[in-house]
Amino acid sequence: MIQVKAGENTGGREAIHRLMAAYDFKSRQQLCDHLGASKSTMANRYLRDSFPAEWVIQCALETGVSLLWLTTGQGEPGSNIDPKKNINSVNFSRVKPLSELVSPEIDKATLNGGLLVDAGKAIIDSSILPSDSSNLLLVSTSGDSYLIDRNQTPPVNGTWLVDIDGIKSIVKLTRLPGNRLVVHQDDSSFECELDDIEVIGRALKIIKSL
Numbered sequence: 001m002i003q004v005k006a007g008e009n010t011g012g013r014e015a016i017h018r019l020m021a022a023y024d025f026k027s028r029q030q031l032c033d034h035l036g037a038s039k040s041t042m043a044n045r046y047l048r049d050s051f052p053a054e055w056v057i058q059c060a061l062e063t064g065v066s067l068l069w070l071t072t073g074q075g076e077p078g079s080n081i082d083p084k085k086n087i088n089s090v091n092f093s094r095v096k097p098l099s100e101l102v103s104p105e106i107d108k109a110t111l112n113g114g115l116l117v118d119a120g121k122a123i124i125d126s127s128i129l130p131s132d133s134s135n136l137l138l139v140s141t142s143g144d145s146y147l148i149d150r151n152q153t154p155p156v157n158g159t160w161l162v163d164i165d166g167i168k169s170i171v172k173l174t175r176l177p178g179n180r181l182v183v184h185q186d187d188s189s190f191e192c193e194l195d196d197i198e199v200i201g202r203a204l205k206i207i208k209s210l
Contacts (some may be wrong), residue, residue: 014073016042019055022065022077104129105179114167124200126192130204137161137201139170143209146170150201154194155181163198169202 016028025031032042035055045052060067060180069077106129108122122138129136137148139161149159155173162171162183172184179194 010049010051011072012045012048012052013068015052015056016046018070018073019052019059022059022070024026024062106138106142111139111141111161111168111170112155116161117167128205130172133204135201136204141170145207145209146203147205147207148201149204152202155199155202159203161200161203163200164196168200173199 016031019026020026020031022032023031023055025034028046029039031037033038033073035058035085037055043045044050047107048097056067056070056105059065060070066075068075104126105121105123108119109119110119119140124147130190133151134151135150137150139146146159146161155175158172160168160171162173164183169185174182174184176182177193180191181194181197182191183197184187
């Protein structure tokens with residue numbers, strides 16, 4: 001069993017070296033720039049050997065490097081890092097900022113009168129976002145909001161954002177044999193061919209207004 005002693009605010013210098021290795025940085029200045037820390041903050045922690053807990057957590061989230069190794073130097077780094085060197089094979093161009101992991105931005109639009117109007121970006125807690133979707137759109141109506149996955153076509157049973165003769169709307173679709181659909185909208189419904197409507201994306205989540 002590996003034991004980690006809590007409450008000791010030491011080991012900062014070695015931890016900073018491991019952070020540099022995880023990010024493949026050659027200097028502490030590069031680490032400062034990435035973390036948004038000032039030179040004085042970095043110098044103070046390095047000289048006093050103060051443990052940079054928040055930097056270690058951020059690095060583990062961004063790179064996937066072992067938190068145990070970053071914290072104590074024990075075990076294996078877990079991302080092709082040689083613990084004896086200050087370099088590694090992590091591809092920094094693929095490292096995502098912490099903000100993108102915790103609260104990423106997605107496209108946002110409002111749906112009003114059949115028109116889909118760009119409304120900039122929305123910041124969404126990553127815990128409610130599907131991990132395998134990258135083309136998301138938050139659509140706000142006069143009542144509710146819908147998290148739309150624009151990669152999901154052709155349609156299956158569910159709630160969808162569609163275009164019918166140039167009019168955008170949120171509808172429920174039921175798939176029938178022979179590439180036919182039943183379109184349910186409010187209190188009405190109709191049957192049509194699959195090619196009669198344009199499917200924009202599927203609603204993965206609905207945010208209800210109280």
